[in-house]
Structures are given as structure tokens and as C-alpha cells.
């Protein structure tokens with residue numbers, strides 16, 4: 001049983017196993033399930049993720065509020081254009097995160113990882129980096145299991161809800177979970193995985209939740225796109241050997257404290273941030 005990053009690191013050390021195996025063993029013991037059951041569920045999850053990050057690129061979808069639409073397709077065309085500033089793979093991952101947000105906003109079936117609002121970050125990161133580095137399906141599942149372990153620690157000790165902790169708790173947690181997964185998939189150590197998660201979470205600490213018209217469309221889709229880039233650069237920082245000055249558990253605690261201190265206008269109430277700009281309010285009037 002683990003409740004913190006420290007618990008996981010100790011278990012990795014004692015049992016000489018990577019994070020995903022510790023998470024797997026814990027799940028088997030506490031959910032009274034089997035390894036094959038878990039991998040079957042992960043395979044199903046991965047299929048849902050693959051569809052949700054690609055469907056809106058290949059098909060037109062109508063979102064509930066009509067505030068967003070077509071970003072995934074436009075970004076993918078740009079990623080393929082050779083004109084990108086942040087590189088083909090980063091922009092490709094961003095396209096997929098955009099697409100997943102569109103799919104969610106059009107009531108498509110997504111995997112809420114950890115929430116529907118932040119659903120694009122983990123699949124876009126894992127699937128794109130697996131494609132880029134020629135990684136196996138098993139490696140992708142190991143990444144998913146690692147991300148689940150990080151998500152469990154954040155939800156146990158803090159929150160992954162925008163209504164409780166602002167967008168830092170949603171898109172920040174998703175980026176942290178994805179960053180840890182990427183390190184695991186690419187041969188980094190357990191400490192590097194948690195450092196990557198800590199760095200991703202620190203990068204957007206304090207980010208408020210301010211959905212225009214109260215819909216999970218704007219700024220959510222762009223925060224998914226920037227969230228996957230955050231996950232990728234945080235994983236690269238950790239893989240380079242640069243450490244997180246503040247350990248993962250302390251960063252999670254800090255994020256929770258920041259969330260608790262946030263005014264309620266900034267926690268999914270659509271009463272602050274960009275939701276009450278002239279344009280945000282105009283959308284709100286138009287939709288309601």
C-alpha cells in the first residue's frame with residue numbers, strides 16, 4: 001500500500017522494481033484483481049484514448065457550446081507542415097490533446113484522466129512519444145499504470161478537481177501524471193519519474209479554473225495542448241539529470257494549499273478570469 005511518492009520510492013528501492021510494478025502489485029492486492037485483468041482494462045482504456053485523440057482530426061464534431069472546434073485538425077496540419085517552432089512531435093501531441101478536448105466537448109467517449117476537462121494530456125503524451133520512439137504497447141501500458149499511481153497520490157493527498165483546486169489540480173495533475181509516464185516509458189528511474197511530475201505541477205501552480213460560459217471548452221482545450229507540452233518538457237528536464245529542488249510530495253501539498261487559498265471565483269464557478277471578460281460574457285449570453 002502506498003499513499004505518497006516517498007512510499008513508492010521506498011518500495012521501488014526495497015523490491016528493486018519500477019513504479020508501474022509497485023502500482024500494479026498494490027492494485028492486485030487492494031482491488032482483489034489479477035495482472036491480466038488490469039492489463040485488459042488498460043488495453044480497453046488505451047483504445048478509448050486512441051479513438052478520442054484521432055476522431056476529431058479525421059471527422060467534424062460539433063461541440064456543445066460551439067466555442068471550440070477544428071483545433072485538432074488545424075494543429076495536425078501545422079505539425080506536418082515543417083514550419084513548426086516547437087518541433088513536429090510536440091505539435092503533433094498538441095494536435096491530439098486539442099482533438100481529445102473537442103471530442104469531450106462533443107460528448108464523445110473519453111477517458112477522464114484524471115478528469116474530463118484534462119482528458120487530452122495523458123493520451124496525447126503517451127501515444128505520441130510511443131510513436132516517436134517506436135515503443136511497444138506494453139511500454140504504453142506501463143506508462144499508463146505509472147500515471148495512475150501518480151494520480152492516486154495526488155487525489156489522496158490533494159485534489160484533481162478544478163472546482164476544488166483550480167486548473168492546476170486538473171491540467172496540472174494530468175501533466176504530472178503524463179510526465180511521470182513518459183520518464184518510465186523511456187527508461188528513467190522512479191525518482192526521475194516523480195521529479196518530472198513535480199516539475200510539471202510546479203510549472204502551472206496557481207492556475208485558476210475559469211471556463212467560458214461554464215463549459216469545458218475555452219480555455220480548457222488550449223490548456224490541454226499546453227499541458228501535453230508541459231509534460232514532455234518536464235520529462236526531458238528530469239531525464240537530463242536535472243532534479244526537482246522540491247520533492248514531489250511537497251509539491252503536491254503546496255498545490256493543495258494554493259487551491260484551498262484560491263477565491264471561489266477561480267474554481268469552476270465561471271465568475272472570474274477569462275470567463276468574465278467582455279468576450280467571455282458575450283459567449284455566456286449567446287449560449288444561455
Ligand code: SF4
Nearest residue numbers: 117162167170209220
Ligand atoms: S479551466 Fe477548469 S474546466 Fe477547464 S480544464 Fe481547467 S480545471 Fe477543467
